[in-house]
Amino acid sequence: xxxxxxxxxxVFGIANDHSIAWAITEKLYDEGAEMAFTHLPDKDPERPxxxxxxxxxxxxxxxxxxxxxxxxxxxxxxxxxxxVKAEYGEIDFLLHSIAYAPMDDLKGPVYNVSRDGFKLSxxxxxxxxxxxxxxxxxxxxxxxxxxxxxxxxxxxVIPGYNVMGxxxxxxxxxxxxxxxELGPEGIRVNSLSAGPLKTxxxxxxxxxxxxxxxxxxxxxxxxxxxxxxVGKAGMYLLSDLSSGVSxxxxxxxxxxxxxxxxxxxxxxx
Ligand code: NAD
Numbered sequence: 001x002x003x004x005x006x007x008x009x010x011v012f013g014i015a016n017d018h019s020i021a022w023a024i025t026e027k028l029y030d031e032g033a034e035m036a037f038t039h040l041p042d043k044d045p046e047r048p049x050x051x052x053x054x055x056x057x058x059x060x061x062x063x064x065x066x067x068x069x070x071x072x073x074x075x076x077x078x079x080x081x082x083x084v085k086a087e088y089g090e091i092d093f094l095l096h097s098i099a100y101a102p103m104d105d106l107k108g109p110v111y112n113v114s115r116d117g118f119k120l121s122x123x124x125x126x127x128x129x130x131x132x133x134x135x136x137x138x139x140x141x142x143x144x145x146x147x148x149x150x151x152x153x154x155x156x157v158i159p160g161y162n163v164m165g166x167x168x169x170x171x172x173x174x175x176x177x178x179x180x181e182l183g184p185e186g187i188r189v190n191s192l193s194a195g196p197l198k199t200x201x202x203x204x205x206x207x208x209x210x211x212x213x214x215x216x217x218x219x220x221x222x223x224x225x226x227x228x229x230v231g232k233a234g235m236y237l238l239s240d241l242s243s244g245v246s247x248x249x250x251x252x253x254x255x256x257x258x259x260x261x262x263x264x265x266x267x268x269x
Contacts, residue, residue, distance in 0.1 A: 003031040004033035009036075009095065010038075010136075011095045012098050015053065015199075020199060021097035023231035024230065031235060034062070035058070039053075040069075040070060065087055074131070077131060078135075085138075089139070091136075092141055095147050096149070100125060101164050107206055137185060137187060144187045148175060150168045151164070154167070154169040154171065155168075160208070162206075172191055192230065192237060192250050194252050196212050197226075197227060217266060218263060219253065224254065233250060
């Protein structure tokens with residue numbers, strides 16, 4: 001019997017088969033979970049690209065609920081939670097795997113980030129977790145788990161990550177406050193800080209290939225992480241296996257974050 005047999009969840013953030021949310025979802029399906037999904041609303045109803053991409057992935061696994069949602073729109077979020085409540089009643093877990101910054105603001109330097117670009121980046125990448133948590137606590141069962149995705153650029157300066165680093169810092173702090181507030185209700189809140197993976201979002205981050213090279217040479221494991229690595233860890237954090245873990249920022253990055261200097265073999269070159 002799978003770890004998620006009889007469990008239901010809500011997943012935000014599958015854009016395509018490279019999405020981190022999909023890597024985690026695949027593991028959840030393997031363990032028997034049933035899930036509802038959101039996708040960005042399609043601008044042209046004649047060509048529903050977002051919905052179609054999601055449907056192609058999750059329908060063969062038995063998914064029935066695919067709900068359009070732009071997290072900047074409270075009415076979209078209301079609809080998502082109304083639909084999930086009507087269909088499932090309560091849920092066991094929620095995955096938030098969403099981030100965005102306008103390209104002009106993301107490319108830096110940080111001192112040039114526009115007021116509007118900053119607000120939008122924070123709204124989509126951080127405030128969305130808060131507004132989702134407010135609704136989720138109404139339907140998450142005691143023992144439920146919420147998970148979001150972060151990156152080391154929220155703790156240290158990663159050149160090229162720029163305003164998204166500021167967002168991730170705020171996101172990780174938000175996780176701690178939410179964990180404290182929702183803990184008495186039996187709900188856990190954690191973040192998973194993933195190493196670089198090639199996805200739609202990461203293609204917008206400057207110096208991304210340099211980061212991949214650095215992780216493969218400087219991390220303790222001397223390799224980049226895979227979608228499978230992040231999928232397994234995400235599944236653990238959403239499952240009862242992590243029942244004593246809350247407010248944590250769990251690194252899945254081949255250990256890169258512990259290094260204060262390059263490995264000795266690189267220092268001797
Ligand atoms: P992705 O592009 O596949 O996923 C980003 C998701 O955010 C997409 O599904 C997109 O539709 C959604 N999104 C953006 N704006 C939205 C809005 N207004 N309303 C609703 N949804 C919106 O890329 P990904 O790399 O899988 O990113 C998922 C998360 O993982 C992000 O938080 C990202 O910062 C984080 N992360 C990524 C990496 C990496 O290297 N890829 C590393 C660490 C953390």
